[in-house]
Every structure is written in C-alpha cells, then in structure tokens.
Amino acid sequence: MAYDRSRALFDRASAVQPGGNTRHMIVFGPPMLYASHGEGCRVTDVDGNVYIDWVNNFSTLIHGYGHRPTIEAVKAQAERMLCCILPAEPEVELAERICARWPGADQVRFMNSGTEAVMVAIKGARALTGRSKVAKSEGGYHGQYDLVEASFLPTAETWGPADRPAAPPFGRGTPQSLLDEAVIFPFNDTAATLAILEDQADHLAAVVIDPIPARLGFSRADPAYLAAIREFCTRRGVVLIFDEVFCGRAGYHGAQGRLGVTPDMTALGKIIGGGLPIGAVAGTRAAMAVFDNLAGPLKISHSGTFTGNPMTMAAGCAALDALTPEAFAQLERQGDALRAGLAAHFEALGLAMRANGLASMTSLQFFREPARNYREFHVRSGSDSLTRMKQLHGLMLEAGVLMATRGLMVGSTAMTDADIAETVDRAGQALARFAEAERIAA
Ligand SMILES: Cc1ncc(COP(=O)(O)O)c(C=O)c1O
Structure with a gap:
C-alpha cells in the first residue's frame, strides 16, 4: 500500500x-x-x-457511509436553514424518538458532544441535590470534562487500594480541589461500591456509570450490581446517571433496556446524531424538572450556540428511523x-x-x-x-x-x-x- x-x-x-x-x-x-x-x-x-x-x-x-435517508434529510434541512436562534421542528422530533426508545427518557435536552452531555447531567444533578461530589467507576471514560477524567487510565502506581480506589488526575495540573469532588468505586464489586457510596452519601450529587464500558472492552455491569446502585441512589436521593454515549447502541432500548435497570438521567451521543456532532441528556420527568424554566426560578442554566442545531437533529431523526x-x-x-x-x-x-x-x-x-x-x-x-x-x-x-x-x-x-x-x-x-x-x- x-x-x-x-x-x-x-x-x-x-x-x-x-x-x-x-x-x-x-x-x-x-x-x-x-x-x-x-x-x-x-x-x-x-x-x-x-x-x-x-x-x-x-x-x-x-449506518456506515452514504446512508441515503440521512443524506436526504441533511440536504433538505440545509436548503431550509443551517441554524437559527429559534428552535425548529426537528429538535422536537428527535426528542420524541429518544423518549420512545430509552426507558429512562421522559424528556430530553440536547448539546453537541458526549462530553457536554455528561457535564450537563452532572451540573443538573448538583442543582437538583445541592451537593457537589460525583461518584464514578475506576478507569471509566466519560469524555473530557476534567472532573470525570479522575481515575481514567490509572496504573498500579496510582490506583490505591482495590476496595477504596484513589482518584488520580488524568491531566497534569488538574486541581486537587476538583479531584476531592470525585469518588471512585470498583466496577462490578457490589459490597465495596456500596460501602464507598454509603460513606459519601451526604455529599453525593450523582453516580455516573457506563453500564457497558468500551474502555473495559465491553465487559458489562452485572444487572444485580446496577440494581444495587439504583436502590442506593433512590434511598439516598442521589441522581443515577448512565453514560450511554457509546453503549446506547446495545439495543433498541439502549443499554438500560438490555440490562433492565433505569437511571434518572442518561447521557447520550454518537448514534443519535446520524453522523453530525451531538450530545443529549435524557431523563425522568422528575430529574429533568431541574432544567424547567417554566416551573419557577432556575437552579441551573443550559444553552449553547449550536445546541439543538437543526442539521444534526434532522440527521439524527433519519438515522434513528432506520435503526x-x-x-x-x-x-x-x-x-x-x-x-x-x-x-x-x-x-x-x-x-x-x-x-x-x-x-x-x-x-x-x-x-x-x-x-x-x-x-x-x-x-x-x-x-x-x-x-x-x-x-x-x-x-x-x-x-x-x-x-x-x-x-x-x-x-x-x-x-x-x-x-x-x-x-x-x-x-x-x-x-x-x-x-x-x-x-x-x-
Ligand atoms: C462512554 C463515553 N462517554 C463520553 C464520551 C465523550 O463523547 P464525545 O467524544 O462526543 O465528547 C465518549 C466518547 O467516546 C464515550 O465513549
């Protein structure tokens, strides 16, 4: 070659x-x-x-390259408009499609990457609970938001005890004050995970977990393990966030449909955009209420110049319809x-x-x-x-x-x-x- x-x-x-x-x-x-x-x-x-x-x-x-329905949808939308300050119908249509598929999705907000989806979900969880700490599994990848980069790719030199993993930084110069907000638990170890989460429960805004992590070569979380975390989060008022940015392709109802456990919020991305930049936070009505500006004074604001851009929304609808x-x-x-x-x-x-x-x-x-x-x-x-x-x-x-x-x-x-x-x-x-x-x- x-x-x-x-x-x-x-x-x-x-x-x-x-x-x-x-x-x-x-x-x-x-x-x-x-x-x-x-x-x-x-x-x-x-x-x-x-x-x-x-x-x-x-x-x-x-759908690979040259998927005709996606291309036609993008062409038609490009003729109508690339983007606009007013929302457009494709945004509603894509939200409806996501709600029809993911069990934990009653409502949706859009953004432009999976990184942003995880970040917005965490900010939403903090605003809902008034707490600041975030628990994530050891070695988990959740995009480039520096808080969730804690314990990404740790080594034997940095990872600490197996039942109380450390939170080493991924990037040099990551503030220790930020790492102190990260609580790391060992994937698929129910007893150790629950002990760590119970310990931190009063400070925890969210537990973020990828149920089928690409970084672990798609070793899946045991459904009983996820159910135990679900029970903890419900009992202690902690927001359970599934990161399905990658593993959302596990089935028609996403990874949560396949594994039978429903989170409060789900970070989505990749396939739902049909090949254009996308991120989304889908969640139960109760969890998504934190973003509802009609329900009273806002506890958190979420916008973005390209958020909900109709090109991506149109491509996402066409791609999901073919899925x-x-x-x-x-x-x-x-x-x-x-x-x-x-x-x-x-x-x-x-x-x-x-x-x-x-x-x-x-x-x-x-x-x-x-x-x-x-x-x-x-x-x-x-x-x-x-x-x-x-x-x-x-x-x-x-x-x-x-x-x-x-x-x-x-x-x-x-x-x-x-x-x-x-x-x-x-x-x-x-x-x-x-x-x-x-x-x-x-
Ligand atoms: C599980 C998971 N979360 C978050 C992300 C970040 O998504 P993006 O690259 O769109 O920011 C990725 C990207 O690969 C991912 O696999």
Missing part, C-alpha cells in the same frame, strides 16, 4: 497542528492516514487504499459472527486472545478469560499491550481492516454477511502475521 499523499498531508499538518493531529485518541503511525471518502462500510484514504471501516467514527456512523428492531437484530447477529470468526483464528494460531463484547461492539483483548473490572483488564492485558496492539492495528490496516487503535471494532448496518466473512478472512491474515512476528520476537 502507498501512503504518499497521507504522508504529505501529515507533513503539512505537523507545521500547523501540534503532533499533526487534532484528536489524540485516533493517533497511530506516523504516517496518519487521511480519509478521502466513504461508501457503505468502506472508507478510501487519499492514496486510494480501501478499508472495511470497523470504527465508524467511534461508533457514530451506525429498527430488525436492524439491531442484524447488528447483533453479525457481531456474534465476527466474534466467533476471530475466536476461531485465535484458537487456530495459538494466540492467547479474546474477542469480547456484545451486539455490534467487539474488543480484541490479549487474554482469554473475561475481565470484570478495570484492574483485571489492565493487569491481564500486560505491560506490553500498547505496543502489541499498535503492531496488530498496523497489520489489520495492511490487510484492509480499520479498527480503533485500542482494538475496538464496531459494526454498521451497511455491512452484509459477505462483509463480515471478508473481515474475518482479512483479520485472519493480519493475525497470522502477528502470531508469526511474536514467535520470531520470543
């Missing part, structure tokens, strides 16, 4: 963008590959190399087929690896037994996992498969069964080269 044009673009980018990029999480190489265009489940780079896209802009493009129960069944069946195909390669090649996940979300892991929490995931992955994943990622690219740099693969409805079979076949070539390289290095 030639990468000349990508190399040239990366050189130009390096002069005007630090590191030659504007999103650290997507960085691999150099060279970075620059996209030219996409069609269906395939993306073509500026040098003409074609990849089956298993990232879909970090899960956003659940029928049948579409979810297809995504689930193809996800299962991908995981089975990858597992067969691991077995045949003697690789101690696992294809974890559910529905359209798959994670390639360097261990065989499923990890239930952040520490198991981190320790089992091994200290060389970043280097190994970088190598595997490169080999997959050479085999024509684009996956996320940390080994995530998310499907789209644009994929046919033949595309799944082709992916498994191409991944097999990459994995064979990977196994061979590891044998030589050993």
Whole structure:
C-alpha cells in the first residue's frame, strides 16, 4: 500500500497542528492516514487504499457511509436553514424518538458532544441535590470534562487500594480541589461500591456509570450490581446517571433496556446524531424538572450556540428511523459472527486472545478469560499491550481492516454477511502475521 499523499498531508499538518493531529485518541503511525471518502462500510484514504471501516467514527456512523435517508434529510434541512436562534421542528422530533426508545427518557435536552452531555447531567444533578461530589467507576471514560477524567487510565502506581480506589488526575495540573469532588468505586464489586457510596452519601450529587464500558472492552455491569446502585441512589436521593454515549447502541432500548435497570438521567451521543456532532441528556420527568424554566426560578442554566442545531437533529431523526428492531437484530447477529470468526483464528494460531463484547461492539483483548473490572483488564492485558496492539492495528490496516487503535471494532448496518466473512478472512491474515512476528520476537 502507498501512503504518499497521507504522508504529505501529515507533513503539512505537523507545521500547523501540534503532533499533526487534532484528536489524540485516533493517533497511530506516523504516517496518519487521511480519509478521502466513504461508501457503505468502506472508507478510501487519499492514496486510494480501501478499508472495511470497523470504527465508524467511534461508533457514530451506525449506518456506515452514504446512508441515503440521512443524506436526504441533511440536504433538505440545509436548503431550509443551517441554524437559527429559534428552535425548529426537528429538535422536537428527535426528542420524541429518544423518549420512545430509552426507558429512562421522559424528556430530553440536547448539546453537541458526549462530553457536554455528561457535564450537563452532572451540573443538573448538583442543582437538583445541592451537593457537589460525583461518584464514578475506576478507569471509566466519560469524555473530557476534567472532573470525570479522575481515575481514567490509572496504573498500579496510582490506583490505591482495590476496595477504596484513589482518584488520580488524568491531566497534569488538574486541581486537587476538583479531584476531592470525585469518588471512585470498583466496577462490578457490589459490597465495596456500596460501602464507598454509603460513606459519601451526604455529599453525593450523582453516580455516573457506563453500564457497558468500551474502555473495559465491553465487559458489562452485572444487572444485580446496577440494581444495587439504583436502590442506593433512590434511598439516598442521589441522581443515577448512565453514560450511554457509546453503549446506547446495545439495543433498541439502549443499554438500560438490555440490562433492565433505569437511571434518572442518561447521557447520550454518537448514534443519535446520524453522523453530525451531538450530545443529549435524557431523563425522568422528575430529574429533568431541574432544567424547567417554566416551573419557577432556575437552579441551573443550559444553552449553547449550536445546541439543538437543526442539521444534526434532522440527521439524527433519519438515522434513528432506520435503526429498527430488525436492524439491531442484524447488528447483533453479525457481531456474534465476527466474534466467533476471530475466536476461531485465535484458537487456530495459538494466540492467547479474546474477542469480547456484545451486539455490534467487539474488543480484541490479549487474554482469554473475561475481565470484570478495570484492574483485571489492565493487569491481564500486560505491560506490553500498547505496543502489541499498535503492531496488530498496523497489520489489520495492511490487510484492509480499520479498527480503533485500542482494538475496538464496531459494526454498521451497511455491512452484509459477505462483509463480515471478508473481515474475518482479512483479520485472519493480519493475525497470522502477528502470531508469526511474536514467535520470531520470543
Ligand atoms: C462512554 C463515553 N462517554 C463520553 C464520551 C465523550 O463523547 P464525545 O467524544 O462526543 O465528547 C465518549 C466518547 O467516546 C464515550 O465513549
């Protein structure tokens, strides 16, 4: 594969963008590959190399590229207007669609990213309760809001006792006063989590949890664990926030529908915007009342220049309309087929690896037994996992498969069964080269 044009673009980018990029999480190489265009489940780079896209802009493009209904909706809306200070009908239509699907959604407010959704949900919870602390699970990713970056990617040097995890900063210079507002609990450990939450109950505004975290390779929270947190939050008047920005694609009724536990607020993003920037906070009527300016003096204000912009709203409606129960069944069946195909390669090649996940979300892991929490995931992955994943990622690219740099693969409805079979076949070539390289290095 030639990468000349990508190399040239990366050189130009390096002069005007630090590191030659504007999103650290997507960085691999150099060279970075620059996209030219996409069609269906395939993306073509500026040098003409074609990849089956298993990232879909970090899960956003659940219908792949060139989804006609979404494109037509965006075109029609662009002709009407790009944005306006007055609200427009698509905003109401998207809110109605979200309320019809997520069990915990009676009402919705929109914003422009998942980061903003988590931030607004937390601010809402603080205003509702008059308390300031926020509990989150160890290692959890909830976007770039610095409070919830506490304990993102901790290591054995920083994570503290297993049953009382520390709240190390992610970014240098994070104020200690902010970290003091973060309460960290161990994912899937009911006794330790409840002990920590009970301890802090009088100070807690919210518990934020991603029920199927991508960062844990889609290890899901036990429904009984979530139910215990739900019971605690109800009893102590703490707002339970599910972060479904990623795992909202777990099914027609979201992750909460699948796992059977309903939060007070849900942070949404990605797929609900049809490929345009989006975030949303959906919640029960009681929780969302905190944003209701008609109910009395406001305890919290929420706006934003591009909030509820009709382009995104129109794209989101078209994308959700095509996400029928049948579409979810297809995504689930193809996800299962991908995981089975990858597992067969691991077995045949003697690789101690696992294809974890559910529905359209798959994670390639360097261990065989499923990890239930952040520490198991981190320790089992091994200290060389970043280097190994970088190598595997490169080999997959050479085999024509684009996956996320940390080994995530998310499907789209644009994929046919033949595309799944082709992916498994191409991944097999990459994995064979990977196994061979590891044998030589050993
Ligand atoms: C679970 C989760 N929460 C929040 C976010 C942040 O969303 P955004 O990147 O749209 O700000 C992400 C993004 O990947 C996510 O996966």
